Amino acid sequence: MSDGKTGLQLRSLIKKSGELEISLVSVPVPEPGPDQVVVRVEASPINPSDLGLLVGAADMSTATASGTKDSPVITAKVPEAAMRAMAGRLDESMPVGNEGAGVVVKTGSSDAAKALMGKTVAMIGGGMYAQYRCLRAAECMPLPAGTKPAEGASSFVNPLTALGMTETMRREGHKALVHTAAASNLGQMLNKICLKDGIPLVNIVRSKEQADILHNIGAKHVVNSTAPAFMDDLTSALVETGATLAFDAIGGGRLAGQILTCMETAANKTAKVYSRYGSSVHKQVYLYGSLDPRPVELNRAFGMAWGVGGWLLFPFLQKIGPAEGAKLRQRVIAELKTTFASHYTRVVSLQEALQLSNIAIYGKRATGEKYLINPNKGA
Amino acid sequence: MSDGKTGLQLRSLIKKSGELEISLVSVPVPEPGPDQVVVRVEASPINPSDLGLLVGAADMSTATASGTKDSPVITAKVPEAAMRAMAGRLDESMPVGNEGAGVVVKTGSSDAAKALMGKTVAMIGGGMYAQYRCLRAAECMPLPAGTKPAEGASSFVNPLTALGMTETMRREGHKALVHTAAASNLGQMLNKICLKDGIPLVNIVRSKEQADILHNIGAKHVVNSTAPAFMDDLTSALVETGATLAFDAIGGGRLAGQILTCMETAANKTAKVYSRYGSSVHKQVYLYGSLDPRPVELNRAFGMAWGVGGWLLFPFLQKIGPAEGAKLRQRVIAELKTTFASHYTRVVSLQEALQLSNIAIYGKRATGEKYLINPNKGA
Numbered sequence: 115m116s117d118g119k120t121g122l123q124l125r126s127l128i129k130k131s132g133e134l135e136i137s138l139v140s141v142p143v144p145e146p147g148p149d150q151v152v153v154r155v156e157a158s159p160i161n162p163s164d165l166g167l168l169v170g171a172a173d174m175s176t177a178t179a180s181g182t183k184d185s186p187v188i189t190a191k192v193p194e195a196a197m198r199a200m201a202g203r204l205d206e207s208m209p210v211g212n213e214g215a216g217v218v219v220k221t222g223s224s225d226a227a228k229a230l231m232g233k234t235v236a237m238i239g240g241g242m243y244a245q246y247r248c249l250r251a252a253e254c255m256p257l258p259a260g261t262k263p264a265e266g267a268s269s270f271v272n273p274l275t276a277l278g279m280t281e282t283m284r285r286e287g288h289k290a291l292v293h294t295a296a297a298s299n300l301g302q303m304l305n306k307i308c309l310k311d312g313i314p315l316v317n318i319v320r321s322k323e324q325a326d327i328l329h330n331i332g333a334k335h336v337v338n339s340t341a342p343a344f345m346d347d348l349t350s351a352l353v354e355t356g357a358t359l360a361f362d363a364i365g366g367g368r369l370a371g372q373i374l375t376c377m378e379t380a381a382n383k384t385a386k387v388y389s390r391y392g393s394s395v396h397k398q399v400y401l402y403g404s405l406d407p408r409p410v411e412l413n414r415a416f417g418m419a420w421g422v423g424g425w426l427l428f429p430f431l432q433k434i435g436p437a438e439g440a441k442l443r444q445r446v447i448a449e450l451k452t453t454f455a456s457h458y459t460r461v462v463s464l465q466e467a468l469q470l471s472n473i474a475i476y477g478k479r480a481t482g483e484k485y486l487i488n489p490n491k492g493a
Numbered sequence: 494m495s496d497g498k499t500g501l502q503l504r505s506l507i508k509k510s511g512e513l514e515i516s517l518v519s520v521p522v523p524e525p526g527p528d529q530v531v532v533r534v535e536a537s538p539i540n541p542s543d544l545g546l547l548v549g550a551a552d553m554s555t556a557t558a559s560g561t562k563d564s565p566v567i568t569a570k571v572p573e574a575a576m577r578a579m580a581g582r583l584d585e586s587m588p589v590g591n592e593g594a595g596v597v598v599k600t601g602s603s604d605a606a607k608a609l610m611g612k613t614v615a616m617i618g619g620g621m622y623a624q625y626r627c628l629r630a631a632e633c634m635p636l637p638a639g640t641k642p643a644e645g646a647s648s649f650v651n652p653l654t655a656l657g658m659t660e661t662m663r664r665e666g667h668k669a670l671v672h673t674a675a676a677s678n679l680g681q682m683l684n685k686i687c688l689k690d691g692i693p694l695v696n697i698v699r700s701k702e703q704a705d706i707l708h709n710i711g712a713k714h715v716v717n718s719t720a721p722a723f724m725d726d727l728t729s730a731l732v733e734t735g736a737t738l739a740f741d742a743i744g745g746g747r748l749a750g751q752i753l754t755c756m757e758t759a760a761n762k763t764a765k766v767y768s769r770y771g772s773s774v775h776k777q778v779y780l781y782g783s784l785d786p787r788p789v790e791l792n793r794a795f796g797m798a799w800g801v802g803g804w805l806l807f808p809f810l811q812k813i814g815p816a817e818g819a820k821l822r823q824r825v826i827a828e829l830k831t832t833f834a835s836h837y838t839r840v841v842s843l844q845e846a847l848q849l850s851n852i853a854i855y856g857k858r859a860t861g862e863k864y865l866i867n868p869n870k871g872a
Contacts, residue, residue, distance in 0.1 A: 167769045199794050202761060203769070365793065382581060390546045390582070391805055401793075410791040412801075414744065414783065415578050421802030422791075426770055429798065 119143055121245030122464055122489065126168050127207045128192060128200050134172035136188040138464055144248040146222040151230050151251050157267035158214030158242040160476050160485045162403055168210045171196035174477050179470050186468040211242030215257065215266035227251040234261060236269035243464060245489045255443065261450065267486060268456040271427065273446040276304040278430045279361050280313055290314035292360035292373055295405055297324035299456050299484055305333045306453040314355035339369065345376055352380035358395060361425065363403030370399045370422055371412040378416035392417015400425035405479055458484050463491040498522055500624030501843055501868065505547050506586045507571060507579050513551035515567040517843055523627040525601040530609050530630050536646035537593030537621040539855050539864040541782055547589045550575035553856050558849050565847040590621030594636065594645035606630040613640060615648035622843060624868045634822065640829065646865060647835040650806065652825040655683040657809045658740050659692055669693035671739035671752055674784055676703035678835050678863055684712050685832040693734035718748065724755055731759035737774060740804065742782030749778045749801055750791040757795035771796015779804035784858055837863050842870040
């Protein structure tokens with residue numbers, strides 16, 4: 115339905131009254147500045163990091179649909195206790211969608227911009243759940259010839275996060291990794307990277323099915339956190355790999371503390387002297403997600419040499435600087451159809467993304483249920 | 494009762510059967526090697542860090558006394574769930590007492606050792622709850638003339654820990670500090686250091702009495718965690734001071750998370766753009782004690798730029814290296830009777846330290862209840 119002059123854009127709004135409203139608005143397609151291009155967005159994934167902005171702290175079990183088929187509106191209640199954390203975005207209608215890919219349909223006057231005309235590019239920068247996105251040419255990453263937008267839609271968040279994990283491991287002096295929710299798209303990428311680079315990786319999953327997914331792509335160490343022998347299995351894998359750094363997507367509950375406890379037990383198996391402060395081996399868990407919104411519970415049965423903290427891609431990229439970041443991006447492009455290939459359950463339009471039945475599925479953030487939005491689907 | 498050839502030494506033993514036994518044993522006074530000296534220990538504090546080794550994970554509500562007046566024995570049960578953490582010390586009779594002071598009564602043949610004969614020295618290295626302690630001359634720190642052993646007994650753990658906090662603050666790029674259990678001996682020292690060095694310090698205490706102690710020594714920011722307005726009071730103090738680093742002696746419960754939450758609120762008061770990941774200001778809490786043995790509970794209402802971790806004096810000293818450590822020790826000696834003066838509730842003998850009535854008091858680790866052991870009291 116787009117005439118190229120206006121386009122639909124998905125917006126998320128949390129009102130001071132405690133109500134979330136997700137809707138589509140029609141916005142003019144901006145005229146690109148000299149260094150800018152306009153991209154017709156054809157693929158943008160719904161990552162857990164997008165859901166944080168899309169639904170915020172709203173309780174989606176209260177969600178209701180209104181509006182029309184072409185212009186659906188979703189509303190839901192934000193629990194009062196969660197409103198404090200929403201203070202910074204109240205009454206501000208926010209575009210959503212961290213990354214995506216599409217075709218450049220209009221360019222500014224600069225050579226760099228003009229060179230992109232007609233090219234399929236990957237983008238990052240927010241506001242991708244929209245039919246058109248205007249951004250600087252330098253912010254577009256041209257995809258190799260023959261790459262479809264759907265294949266390049268997830269070129270940034272997951273690939274760079276996975277590479278950020280192995281890079282953080284090297285920079286902080288660890289030699290192996292632990293990863294949770296390990297059968298996710300991201301987790302599968304991490305396995306491929308680690309297999310290719312010879313990094314021992316301990317995968318923690320929550321079901322036999324997830325374990326099978328990873329075994330099928332060659333994962334060596336997979337432990338199931340719902341198994342009765344979980345702590346022993348994890349400890350054995352940690353002894354074998356020497357992993358003292360974990361990236362945890364779960365966040366809440368006892369898992370981060372259990373990982374530290376098993377790391378400590380593994381470290382003490384080789385310790386020579388008793389110290390009531392525990393081993394002197396530094397054990398680190400970075401929480402990079404929040405699949406479980408409950409509080410983190412740490413029982414501190416792991417000595418004093420430990421840390422737990424937040425980890426985010428963008429601060430990491432800032433820390434390593436643009437030159438190192440460019441190296442990581444080059445690797446992503448080179449291995450886009452192999453190491454960094456993403457898989458989606460469904461491709462939906464903007465309107466379909468606002469159907470309660472779809473929100474119920476992608477809102478679960480469940481492993482293996484990944485949606486891709488094509489804002490120009492059927493347009 | 495010491496003849497100078499044997500001396501009493503306090504021992505803590507946790508048996509495989511799950512029983513803690515604290516007792517006094519008579520051990521021969523070692524003949525010092527060329528570089529060693531024998532010190533008659535006259536003062537050794539009971540620090541929280543000593544209690545960890547002294548009683549371990551035992552449930553002291555089950556403690557019973559046996560033995561004789563001269564040779565008392567304390568036994569207590571270690572809860573089964575806590576035995577895993579005790580694995581490294583089972584069936585090993587361990588001397589206790591991190592630091593102390595006394596008089597050198599015998600020396601080895603080296604000049605360095607002989608130069609210490611008759612001197613009052615401060616010591617660190619464990620096993621100080623003993624009538625005699627043999628150690629290397631280089632491990633003794635001679636105290637200025639006129640300093641009593643009781644005045645030099647706490648020359649290491651608390652002073653260097655307090656200095657370690659301000660030093661960590663500088664090294665990790667923070668400009669102000671938060672401290673909990675802030676009216677402790679250590680907390681009072683930290684206030685004196687911060688007042689002297691111009692470092693803004695936010696003190697968190699649990700009662701009006703503790704707040705009064707700190708106000709009386711000139712503390713500017715004191716907030717009471719039991720007050721209904723605690724979170725608001727803390728946030729105001731954090732806005733005023735800009736503190737983004739906390740040292741927490743409590744450990745368990747929600748306090749560490751509350752501090753991070755208030756730091757985040759304070760940071761967002763000056764933030765210009767909404768980020769659903771919270772402020773980009775890194776907020777850090779180091780747990781250096783465990784006054785509350787419950788699990789740490791973090792509700793993560795503080796964005797993604799945060800860390801919680803263990804902090805210990807000795808790894809810190811290793812990290813900064815011997816030259817920097819020596820500078821800190823020199824400052825302690827220079828200000829031993831002012832900034833670094835310690836106060837004790839009671840001075841007890843080794844036998845008195847094993848009376849249930851005394852264990853009930855010092856075992857509480859309560860602010861203002863600090864014991865000093867004089868192993869040669871009445872001897």
